[in-house]
Amino acid sequence: MPKSLWFLVIAMALNVTGASFLWPLNAIIIHQELGKSLTAAGFVLMLNSAAGVIGSLLGGRLFDQIGAYKTMLFGLIVTVISAFILIFYHSYYFYMVLLIGLGFGTGVLFPAMYALAGSLWPEGGRKPFNAMYVAQNVGVAVGTALVGVVASVQLTAVFTANAVMYAFLLLFVAMFFRSIGSKAVHSTVSNVFEQKRPIKSNYQIHALGLVSIAFFICWIAYTQWQANISVHTQSLGISLQYYSLLWTINGLMIVFAQPIIAYAIRKWVRTLKQQMIVGVLIFMISYAVLLQADIFTMFLVAMIILTIGEMFVWPAVPTIASKLAPKNKEGYYQGIVNSVATGGRMVGPLIGGLMVDFYSISVLIWLLLLLFIVAIGVISIYDLPLKKQNAIKQQKKEAASLLDSDSLNA
DSSP, X not given: OOHHHHHHHHHHHHHHHHHTTTTTTHHHIIIIISOOOXXXXXXXXXXXXXXXXHHHHHHHHHHHHHOHHHHHHHHHHHHHHHHHHXXXXXXXXXXXXXXXXXXXXXXXXXXXXXXXXXXXXXXXXXXXHHHHHHHHHHHHXXXXXXXXXXXXXXXXXXXXXXXXXXHHHXXXXXXXXHHHHTTOOOOOOOOXXXXXXXXXXXXXXXXXXHHHHHHHXXXXXXXXXXXXXXXXXXXXXXXXXXXXXXXXXXXXHHHHSHHHHHHHHHHHOOSHHHHHHHHHHHHHHHHHHHHHOOSHHHXXXXXXXXXXXXXXXXXXXXXXXXXXXXXXXXHHHHHHHHHHHXXXXXXXXXXXXXXXXXXXXXXXXXXXXXXXXXXXXXXXXXXXXXXXXXXHHHHHHHHHHHHHHHHHHO
């Protein structure tokens, strides 16, 4: 990789390490420290994700208008200010507002970093984005390993750790990215308003919509680990150190088990559809284990299974989007799946919180298992619009051939 991309990979790892001091504990802090219900915690996390959506849209636009360096500085300044204020003010409404600030600031940061990765190494294809994905999971592994140590001193000390990490990242970007940002090569990417074909006859969009439904369901389920399952582990007497260890294992597995999963996919899984279905089935096994989990070991087994499923599903969706995208529409299609993932993260904690508050964690898990069945059904038929498109093309080809034959006879 180019040297400049290595700096960006380091920045991404620092970014996610900082975020990992806080996101595993948000629901616990709101529920235990601030005395609010799980529904209230889910509402705050939903606002955090909604702010991230707005920040992402703005961050992509700012990248095109003022460049990567200024966009990253803007996002980090908002994040650092919110993080440092959060050290001193812990009331519920302050927490809500400042978490919105954190969501917005990091939302601005992510698209700028990803857009810069592609610009710094355009001939690298998927490699710069794979490097960023691994960097994120290094950050998850390191951050969640450290959060257990920090929280064991004092739970609210995670606010200080979060703020200090982002301040260090701001300094790192200010020192190294002024020249790196100027290397970005901007390209024109079409958007939804430039689509010439009506949506009704855009069969690639229909196929992507079906995949997105399954992707949305998977993210709703996945976010329960960060919100309601985290609180559930506390109610069972499992310490924060052990809970954070689960996410450390998750990150390390994603970094180091990639060759094993890649081999398994090449050996036994022949299509992207099969890859997604296998991944969702593995998710179902993980949540079935959760139904019986009451000790740390069972949660550990469930997390390991969940991580394997994640490694099947998460890379498959952007790959499908890339294959479905017509020429010069790649950004539009990738934007759809990214928005779907953020939407799942946004509503997942709220839906889960409502289910647990009014029913129980077991009822929530049963609901998720039913939704996984829906996801498998949707994935199974996602390519039907493409088959319809091919059939229409074949009919037109045959009709054109008949016309040519009639013309020759005449």
